[in-house]
Amino acid sequence: MPAVNLSVCVPSYRSHEPPNVPTLAAAMPAALDGLEGELVIALNGITANDAGVPEGTRTVDLGINRGVSKGWNAAARAADGDVLCFANDDLELGRGALRLLWEALERHPEAGVVGPIGTHWDIDAGRHLEWLDLSARPPGHAERCEVISGFCFATRRTTWEAVGGFDEFYTPCSWEEVDFCTAVRRRLGLECYAIAGVEHRHEFGVSARQPPWRRVRFEGRSETLRSIHRRNRRHFLAKWSATS
Numbered sequence: 001m002p003a004v005n006l007s008v009c010v011p012s013y014r015s016h017e018p019p020n021v022p023t024l025a026a027a028m029p030a031a032l033d034g035l036e037g038e039l040v041i042a043l044n045g046i047t048a049n050d051a052g053v054p055e056g057t058r059t060v061d062l063g064i065n066r067g068v069s070k071g072w073n074a075a076a077r078a079a080d081g082d083v084l085c086f087a088n089d090d091l092e093l094g095r096g097a098l099r100l101l102w103e104a105l106e107r108h109p110e111a112g113v114v115g116p117i118g119t120h121w122d123i124d125a126g127r128h129l130e131w132l133d134l135s136a137r138p139p140g141h142a143e144r145c146e147v148i149s150g151f152c153f154a155t156r157r158t159t160w161e162a163v164g165g166f167d168e169f170y171t172p173c174s175w176e177e178v179d180f181c182t183a184v185r186r187r188l189g190l191e192c193y194a195i196a197g198v199e200h201r202h203e204f205g206v207s208a209r210q211p212p213w214r215r216v217r218f219e220g221r222s223e224t225l226r227s228i229h230r231r232n233r234r235h236f237l238a239k240w241s242a243t244s
Contacts, residue, residue, distance in 0.1 A: 004080040004081040005102060007040055009042070012071075013045055013046055015052065020090065021041060023092060033099040064218070064220065067173055068172065070168050073166050076160055081157065082156065084160055086154070094199020096199070101154040107142075112191060114153065115149060117152075120147075123240055126236055138197065147177065147181045170235070171218060175236050211225070
């Protein structure tokens, strides 16, 4: 059996309209563009049938909703790829999208995290500054930034292992990709690059901005999004604001 070049790791906690798990799975062959790949779904309190997982797709059943970081870690542990692409299930991938990310890691040994959307941050203040505009750049162009948006980004398995995976304090959501990119940059001395020309459509369905008073149920309890965001930001600042 051919070696898996790239594994797409996706947590899913509810069924929803496309883009979703079935459409992501259907787009995988074209997005891989000749690479060997696999899709691994972490079931966060949903059945494979309700999530629309295609037959033969690898799944990890977490039993209840354990959130994004724990879902990504569980899927990565079950995956076979040397490159791990972490994504949301409200993502649609275009032709060659995954190959461009894989090639960026091959071409840039100093790269730790790559993805289609990059942002500049003031890490010490825990503040987003601006989005990168790569619209005029040729496909494959890599631009340095502090954080790659969490709906789709890729890293080597060795990088994910070296930083200990995703910090599961950030359960169920918010700040997990900011923390991971910061760990890769500050602990490993690697770079984060936004890659131009990675065709995608992100509907911000599951990951859409929600009212701050909305409650999220996870691990047998519920909490408002405002509370989750605030405690996760405090944790991030405690980890990183005093480091260089």
